[in-house]
Amino acid sequence: MSAAAAITWQGLKGACLALPVLIAAVLAGAMIGETPLAPDLVLSVLANKLAGAGLPVDPVDQGIIWSYRLPRALVAGACGAALAVAGVVLQALLRNALADPYILGISAGASTGAVAVTIAGLGGGALSLSFGAFNGALLAFGFVAILARAAGAGGSRAAAAQIVLAGIAGSQLFNALTAFIIAKSANADQARGIMFWLMGNMSGVRWPDVWLAVPLALAGWVICRFHARALDAFTFGTDSAASLGIPVRRAQVILICATALTTAVMVSIVGSIGFVGLVIPHAARFLVGPGHRKLMPAAALTGAVFLIGADIVSRIIIPGQVLPIGVVTALIGAPSFAVILVRGRRAAR
Amino acid sequence: MFLRSGLIGLSFTLAAHSAAAGDTFPLTIENCGQSVTFEVPAVSAVTVGQAATEVLFALGLGGKVLGTSVWFNDVLPEYADLNAKVERLADNDPSFESVVAKRPGLVAAQYEWHVGPEGVVAKREQFHDLGIPTYVMPADCAGKDNTTGGDGTRTRMFTTGSLYRGIEELAAIFGEADKGAELVADYKAREAAAVAKAQEVALEDASALFWFSSPEMESDPFVAGQKGAPGYMMQQLGLRNVIETDEEWPTVGWETIAKANPTVIVIARMDRRRFAADDYEKKLEFLRQDPVASQMDAVRNNRIVVMDAQGMDATIRAIPALEDLAAELSVIGSSQ
Numbered sequence: 067m068s069a070a071a072a073i074t075w076q077g078l079k080g081a082c083l084a085l086p087v088l089i090a091a092v093l094a095g096a097m098i099g100e101t102p103l104a105p106d107l108v109l110s111v112l113a114n115k116l117a118g119a120g121l122p123v124d125p126v127d128q129g130i131i132w133s134y135r136l137p138r139a140l141v142a143g144a145c146g147a148a149l150a151v152a153g154v155v156l157q158a159l160l161r162n163a164l165a166d167p168y169i170l171g172i173s174a175g176a177s178t179g180a181v182a183v184t185i186a187g188l189g190g191g192a193l194s195l196s197f198g199a200f201n202g203a204l205l206a207f208g209f210v211a212i213l214a215r216a217a218g219a220g221g222s223r224a225a226a227a228q229i230v231l232a233g234i235a236g237s238q239l240f241n242a243l244t245a246f247i248i249a250k251s252a253n254a255d256q257a258r259g260i261m262f263w264l265m266g267n268m269s270g271v272r273w274p275d276v277w278l279a280v281p282l283a284l285a286g287w288v289i290c291r292f293h294a295r296a297l298d299a300f301t302f303g304t305d306s307a308a309s310l311g312i313p314v315r316r317a318q319v320i321l322i323c324a325t326a327l328t329t330a331v332m333v334s335i336v337g338s339i340g341f342v343g344l345v346i347p348h349a350a351r352f353l354v355g356p357g358h359r360k361l362m363p364a365a366a367l368t369g370a371v372f373l374i375g376a377d378i379v380s381r382i383i384i385p386g387q388v389l390p391i392g393v394v395t396a397l398i399g400a401p402s403f404a405v406i407l408v409r410g411r412r413a414a415r
Numbered sequence: 416m417f418l419r420s421g422l423i424g425l426s427f428t429l430a431a432h433s434a435a436a437g438d439t440f441p442l443t444i445e446n447c448g449q450s451v452t453f454e455v456p457a458v459s460a461v462t463v464g465q466a467a468t469e470v471l472f473a474l475g476l477g478g479k480v481l482g483t484s485v486w487f488n489d490v491l492p493e494y495a496d497l498n499a500k501v502e503r504l505a506d507n508d509p510s511f512e513s514v515v516a517k518r519p520g521l522v523a524a525q526y527e528w529h530v531g532p533e534g535v536v537a538k539r540e541q542f543h544d545l546g547i548p549t550y551v552m553p554a555d556c557a558g559k560d561n562t563t564g565g566d567g568t569r570t571r572m573f574t575t576g577s578l579y580r581g582i583e584e585l586a587a588i589f590g591e592a593d594k595g596a597e598l599v600a601d602y603k604a605r606e607a608a609a610v611a612k613a614q615e616v617a618l619e620d621a622s623a624l625f626w627f628s629s630p631e632m633e634s635d636p637f638v639a640g641q642k643g644a645p646g647y648m649m650q651q652l653g654l655r656n657v658i659e660t661d662e663e664w665p666t667v668g669w670e671t672i673a674k675a676n677p678t679v680i681v682i683a684r685m686d687r688r689r690f691a692a693d694d695y696e697k698k699l700e701f702l703r704q705d706p707v708a709s710q711m712d713a714v715r716n717n718r719i720v721v722m723d724a725q726g727m728d729a730t731i732r733a734i735p736a737l738e739d740l741a742a743e744l745s746v747i748g749s750s751q
Binding site: 099100101125126129130132133134135184185187194195196263267269270271272381388 | 666673710
């Protein structure tokens, strides 16, 4: 069997394993929620909507499943996958186990953009919170990129640290701007709305968000997966990567821009959900090892399932109320990660 | 949402009785856990919170207000000219020094989180140390725990009693107890008439939802919980609140609301344009177009009432809001 055929065969095998898990998670997301809806009801709605079966279903139930929960589960999956893959890429590029998608200042910038629109009144009500968040994220990322470049960031370990430091500086600056806007002009009710968004809020997700999030997550994944060999090489530093024929600068620019863009879009749709981009890559590494060819799909699947699960928990943990999903990701993720850490250490002995 | 106040307060303390009874000075009032003594009637005030400002205007004491702050909406139209003559220290939270600089005889606050134990403007003691007495509207602390953060947590349902008590006590502090008694009598009569009107209708198993706003148009809305001013209104008018939590303004998912299927939906109208759903027209558009919300009986039968946002709070605007809601219920009842 040729190498290419082996890869394709591996990919097919992986897809056969991943797809049922993903579909099961999405169906669970559609079934479980604030109001209990029977599994056969979900199947009836799917039959009605996808195959025009015309089965008798209460219109409210059908609306809840089709218009609220399914898009929510799909976007949670896309978002979880995108953040996890972004985390994998940045941890390899920056050779830093603590790197995550927000290290590029995206979360801080998104927050600034969001409060500029909702609290400072930028746009006079014509701009949406998501629009503000997206532009704020890109602005912050641009600032961090320029600063990192000016500081001579590159691929060596020392130069990779410059990107991390530039990210910290950018994040601090935009966090300060956010605090300034809130302190200057927020009423507490506005602050609460923003707080909820900052901690991750999936409640407003609808089908148009699916058409944005899912293709983007797939495109981001394809780009990063295409660079799997380069990422393996980057793990050993840029000199090693260059000696292996990797176009270092181009790969860095493409990968950082791809992760920044996908993260910015995801943050603008669902808010700053922490933990996924930092921890899921490590969890996936424990499962399949450090090779990026396997790590990338494993991280995407783990991230997707994890975030769909976290969203389900956020909707049922307090009856009649929805928790910000970021709270749940940390509450579930931290202990799970602790278990993985301890097991990984034991396995290494 | 944060910043919605409100509370209970049926029981008048002895001090409050003496305050309401006449202008006896020195006057001691038990106010939000503190005993405040006034040796002489107050001659001036700075207000921190629109509700406190409008109470003083309604009492005819607008001429004694040196500065205002924390505005949510335009002032009531009948006080527009009066308000134009009063300095606005800040649209939102004023600084401690800007309040002190006016040398007020009283700082009257709507919310404890502005002037209170964790006050963002100042602790009450900071004003007291400078010889400036403070008064916090009892609607924000009677039967309410403000140590829980956010909007605080109501331990008992709001009633207009705490609102009336605030009016009477503020009037007494200025040595104008008669004005307070007169205003409260008028409000009580209007409230009783509104309740009587609603009782005439007696809708069958009627329920309601109060929707204030939403951070984003499709996201979970801020709706009224059981114990706030809207909860009291619903109880008085014989409506069951479909939101069961005691939180002041919880966020609740549309799927839960749609399944509860309220008979009437009350939506807030406000001047603020910060959240997508601040505009009541956009709320209406959402209700009519959203695939789930549009299925609710209240939407299908066009039983949607638009209400002044400040009327959903523990303010004097709650009285006309109650009247409007009772009138709308009459119309709904007669069309059933």
